[in-house]
Amino acid sequence: xxxxxxxxxxxxxxxxxxxxxxxxxxxxxxxxxxxxxxxxxxxxxxxxxxxxxxxxxxxxxxx
Amino acid sequence: xxxxxxxxxxxxxxxxxxxxxxxxxxxxxxxxxxxxxxxxxxxxxxxxxxxxxxxxxxxxxxxxxxxxxxxxxxxxxxxxxxxxxxxxxxxxxxxxxxxxxxxxxxxxxxxxxxxxxxxxxxxxxxxxxxxxxxxxxxxxxxxxxxxxxxxxxxxxxxxxxxxxxxxxxxxxxxxxxxxxxxxxxxxxxxxxxxxxxxxxxxxxxxxxxxxxxxxxxxxxxxxxxxxxxxxxxxxxxxxxxxxxxxxxxxxxxxxxxxxxxxxxxxxxxxxxxxxxxxxxxxxxxxxxxxxxxxxxxxxxxxxxxxxxxxxxxxxxxxxxxxxxxxxxxxxxxxxxxxxxxxxxxxxxxxxxxxxxxxxxxxxxxxxxxxxxxxxxxxxxxxxxxxxxxxxxxxxxxxxxxxxxxxxxxxxxxxxxxxxxxxxxxxxxxxxxxxxxxxxxxxxxxxxxxxxxxxxxxxxxxxxxxxxxxxxxxxxxxxxxxxxxxxxxxxxxxxxxxxxxxxxxxxxxxxxxxxxxxxxxxxxxxxxxxxxxxxxxxxxxxxxxxxxxxxxxxxxxxxxxxxxxxxxxxxxxxxxxxxxxxxxxxxxxxxxxxxxxxxxxxxxxxxxxxxxxxxxxxxxxxxxxxxxxxxxxxxxxxxxxxxxxxxxxxxxxxxxxxxxxxxxxxxxxxxxxxxxxxxxxxxxxxxxxxxxxxxxxxxxxxxxxxxxxxxxx
Numbered sequence: 001x002x003x004x005x006x007x008x009x010x011x012x013x014x015x016x017x018x019x020x021x022x023x024x025x026x027x028x029x030x031x032x033x034x035x036x037x038x039x040x041x042x043x044x045x046x047x048x049x050x051x052x053x054x055x056x057x058x059x060x061x062x063x
Numbered sequence: 064x065x066x067x068x069x070x071x072x073x074x075x076x077x078x079x080x081x082x083x084x085x086x087x088x089x090x091x092x093x094x095x096x097x098x099x100x101x102x103x104x105x106x107x108x109x110x111x112x113x114x115x116x117x118x119x120x121x122x123x124x125x126x127x128x129x130x131x132x133x134x135x136x137x138x139x140x141x142x143x144x145x146x147x148x149x150x151x152x153x154x155x156x157x158x159x160x161x162x163x164x165x166x167x168x169x170x171x172x173x174x175x176x177x178x179x180x181x182x183x184x185x186x187x188x189x190x191x192x193x194x195x196x197x198x199x200x201x202x203x204x205x206x207x208x209x210x211x212x213x214x215x216x217x218x219x220x221x222x223x224x225x226x227x228x229x230x231x232x233x234x235x236x237x238x239x240x241x242x243x244x245x246x247x248x249x250x251x252x253x254x255x256x257x258x259x260x261x262x263x264x265x266x267x268x269x270x271x272x273x274x275x276x277x278x279x280x281x282x283x284x285x286x287x288x289x290x291x292x293x294x295x296x297x298x299x300x301x302x303x304x305x306x307x308x309x310x311x312x313x314x315x316x317x318x319x320x321x322x323x324x325x326x327x328x329x330x331x332x333x334x335x336x337x338x339x340x341x342x343x344x345x346x347x348x349x350x351x352x353x354x355x356x357x358x359x360x361x362x363x364x365x366x367x368x369x370x371x372x373x374x375x376x377x378x379x380x381x382x383x384x385x386x387x388x389x390x391x392x393x394x395x396x397x398x399x400x401x402x403x404x405x406x407x408x409x410x411x412x413x414x415x416x417x418x419x420x421x422x423x424x425x426x427x428x429x430x431x432x433x434x435x436x437x438x439x440x441x442x443x444x445x446x447x448x449x450x451x452x453x454x455x456x457x458x459x460x461x462x463x464x465x466x467x468x469x470x471x472x473x474x475x476x477x478x479x480x481x482x483x484x485x486x487x488x489x490x491x492x493x494x495x496x497x498x499x500x501x502x503x504x505x506x507x508x509x510x511x512x513x514x515x516x517x518x519x520x521x522x523x524x525x526x527x528x529x530x531x532x533x534x535x536x537x538x539x540x541x542x543x544x545x546x547x548x549x550x551x552x553x554x555x556x557x558x559x560x561x562x563x564x565x566x567x568x569x570x571x572x573x574x575x576x577x578x579x580x581x582x583x584x585x586x587x588x589x590x591x592x593x594x595x596x597x598x599x600x601x602x603x604x605x606x607x608x609x610x611x612x613x614x615x616x617x618x619x620x621x622x623x624x625x626x627x628x629x630x631x632x633x634x635x636x637x638x639x640x641x642x643x644x645x646x647x648x649x650x651x652x653x654x655x656x657x658x659x660x661x662x663x664x665x666x667x668x669x670x671x672x673x674x675x676x677x678x679x680x681x682x683x684x685x686x687x688x689x690x691x692x693x694x695x696x697x698x699x700x701x702x703x704x705x706x707x708x709x710x711x712x713x714x715x716x717x718x719x720x721x722x723x724x725x726x727x728x729x730x731x732x733x734x735x736x737x738x739x740x741x742x743x744x745x746x747x748x749x750x751x752x753x754x755x756x757x758x759x760x761x762x763x764x765x766x767x768x769x770x771x772x773x774x775x
Contacts, residue, residue, distance in 0.1 A: 024570055025311055025312075025570070028307070028311070028567070029304075029307065029308060029311070031549075032303065032304060032307045032308075032550065033304060035303075035548050035549070035550045035551075036300045036303045036304055037300070038548075039300060039303075039548075043551075044298075044299040044300050045295070045299070047218060047220065047221075047299045048289075048295040048296050048298075048299035049295045050146060050216065050218070050220040051142070051145070051146060051220065051222075051285075051286050051289050051290055051295075052289075052290075052295070053145070053532075058289075058293050058294060058295065059293055059294045059358075059359070
């Protein structure tokens with residue numbers, strides 16, 4: 001395949017690069033997911049309404 | 064608690080909004096001009112500064128960094144102050160940011176039209192402007208972080224997370240990709256060469272799309288969509304997952320721009336895998352945006368702002384589904400270098416960025432001027448015109464892409480190419496180019512409706528430059544409280560949040576970048592590959608200056624359809640002295656990498672090249688290449704030869720010691736030989752003209768390795 005060569009293959013331990021990164025991502029993403037799904041609903045609503053001013057009237061999803 | 068009075072600076076929002084509109088008109092006009100030149104190449108009027116190769120980067124830079132860039136800052140300055148309940152920390156920094164950014168754009172336009180370009184797509188600006196960009200970007204980021212630190216709101220809303228990620232990532236991308244060594248006041252060579260340069264450039268190029276065209280606009284979506292719909296975002300929880308997954312995954316996907324090129328299989332597969340994974344967060348964001356309108360869809364019928372937002376978010380969803388599909392190797396083998404990619408990026412640019420910007424402008428101006436939008440009808444007309452424009456633009460280009468790929472790859476029963484003449488393929492897709500011009504013009508006309516509507520709105524209203532507001536001061540927050548999750552904690556600790564965002568983007572970046580630093584010793588050396596002669600180096604610089612890479616690639620992929628058409632496939636080791644690489648990303652004309660191989664299918668004598676540069680249509684009536692008569696009039700900058708050679712030596716190109724002093728004489732001698740050959744064929748030309756250097760470069764291309772079939 002010529003240009004689609006084993007260009008980096010001679011770098012020692014190169015295969016661990018993506019593996020370590022993927023593990024990091026899965027761990028990190030897992031923690032974020034746990035945090036998100038255990039977040040109190042009231043807190044999520046509070047954060048979700050941050051773009052609105054205190055005195056600004058907006059519709060809630062129940063409306 | 065006592066309320067504190069403060070002011071929102073609307074003036075900076077207005078300044079950036081006007082700049083958005085102004086540069087939008089200019090950028091789209093540039094697009095219409097180059098689309099015209101695709102069907103009528105004489106539209107450059109034989110003037111160097113009106114030629115496609117120079118205007119195409121003006122168009123891309125104007126729409127990305129001027130139109131979208133100013134659009135980002137418009138929405139950012141409006142939303143940031145309100146989300147933090149504070150004015151901007153530094154008034155002068157906002158003004159330096161504004162005027163600095165406009166100066167960069169103006170300098171970019173002037174320098175690109177004058178032919179000062181680095182030759183790297185979407186990073187064409189030369190070193191003095193690169194330094195200015197870095198300075199202005201730091202001022203913008205510094206002021207943002209300072210403003211965040213003096214906020215009156217405990218937690219940072221998700222839009223601000225996207226702004227922070229944008230700031231840090233764009234800074235990293237720009238600095239790493241712009242490391243270059245100047246050889247004159249306005250010109251430089253990048254420190255990277257060939258494969259290394261390609262990897263860094265497409266790591267930058269892909270993530271410029273991610274962190275300039277996507278993440279800041281997602282921040283704007285998270286603010287303006289709820290405001291326009293008057294409902295909170297559908298799921299704040301989804302936005303948290305969306306943010307972290309997106310910024311982590313996006314940075315990995317760069318290698319999908321180099322499939323079947325100089326990358327190992329594992330890196331290509333990694334780029335593809337992460338591109339596919341990106342569908343999840345991208346669609347998470349799209350769904351979050353669209354479902355914000357759940358229960359309020361009836362209003363979409365009435366309100367043009369919501370119409371623009373809905374189509375913008377839908378276009379985002381389409382583009383972020385298509386992107387991963389295009390990164391699959393079997394699809395990429397068909398789509399790469401064709402108009403399919405152009406259609407794909409314009410769905411994102413016209414739909415996602417364009418429509419979100421229009422919606423935001425229609426929403427902002429009535430509020431800043433305390434009035435109603437002058438005409439909802441005109442805004443609706445703009446919406447429908449823009450939507451039709453997108454269809455007229457993209458559908459023909461998808462068709463053109465499939466047509467090109469099919470014709471490139473078609474063999475007859477005896478194994479020969481059915482369409483060996485590239486012009487047959489160009490001619491076949493000309494109707495699609497006409498339709499693209501029509502679509503682009505419609506979109507441009509729509510922009511004038513916006514200009515008129517906003518002008519009348521501004522006239523009818525009264526602008527409030529400093530808008531008064533009140534909020535209690537933020538209570539001092541201590542360390543992490545018991546029971547408080549780490550994420551909740553960092554949501555109120557912007558510096559830690561920024562560091563975590565940097566870590567998230569750097570993991571993928573490091574995996575791709577570290578090997579690029581190690582790569583030099585890992586490229587198979589080819590003994591026959593020699594540095595360019597001084598004249599070829601001048602010719603190469605002219606090739607870059609005229610933007611030839613915008614239409615021609617220098618990368619023959621290992622497909623039979625390409626080796627039959629162009630010659631031996633490209634080897635990584637052939638590009639080791641290419642500062643910068645010139646592989647290109649689109650073949651409006653044929654690949655040129657084996658142009659100089661005498662036994663190759665593309666070889667042409669010097670006289671053919673001369674005549675072709677002077678008048679391509681005289682050789683091929685259907686050619687859409689512009690004429691380059693000024694190349695036979697302009698002089699080679701021979702005085703710069705020693706400086707160029709010294710910089711190349713510094714970058715590791717093995718010219719002999721002291722060669723910088725002899726290089727000019729060598730260049731003149733080679734030029735004289737080519738000119739004598741041309742004169743012998745009846746062409747009246749002197750050796751000092753630029754066309755001579757360009758011919759020398761063309762005849763050198765791909766000759767170090769040659770043709771494996773003939774062994775020559």
